[in-house]
Amino acid sequence: MDTETTYRVAVDLDACDGVFACLVRDDRFVEADGGLVGFDPADAAGPVERTADEVAATFSDGRVDEARTAAAACPLDAIAVEERDAADRRGGDA
Numbered sequence: 001m002d003t004e005t006t007y008r009v010a011v012d013l014d015a016c017d018g019v020f021a022c023l024v025r026d027d028r029f030v031e032a033d034g035g036l037v038g039f040d041p042a043d044a045a046g047p048v049e050r051t052a053d054e055v056a057a058t059f060s061d062g063r064v065d066e067a068r069t070a071a072a073a074c075p076l077d078a079i080a081v082e083e084r085d086a087a088d089r090r091g092g093d094a
């Protein structure tokens, strides 16, 4: 029904401790260089955004529940899932 739902998943790398509880809940999370977490670019709807303190990716694959399960499982509460609707996305095109 809501396959158009786009959502951004962000990991606070200052909080992340590489426990990898997220990886076993959602296979879009991967181990990245440095022993912390990242995303497989092949899964994302756009480029994986990485800064010194955050890694984030946007998805529109109907798997937001899995992302929320991973976020709930993170013992350090480092994962944020933010839904964006299709209208926001169109309005945001530059």
Ligand code: SF4
Pocket: 011, 015, 016, 017, 018, 019, 020, 021, 022, 023, 036, 037, 073, 074, 075, 076, 077, 078, 079
């Ligand atoms: S579960 Fe949380 S702390 Fe562990 S790797 Fe994933 S984001 Fe980092």
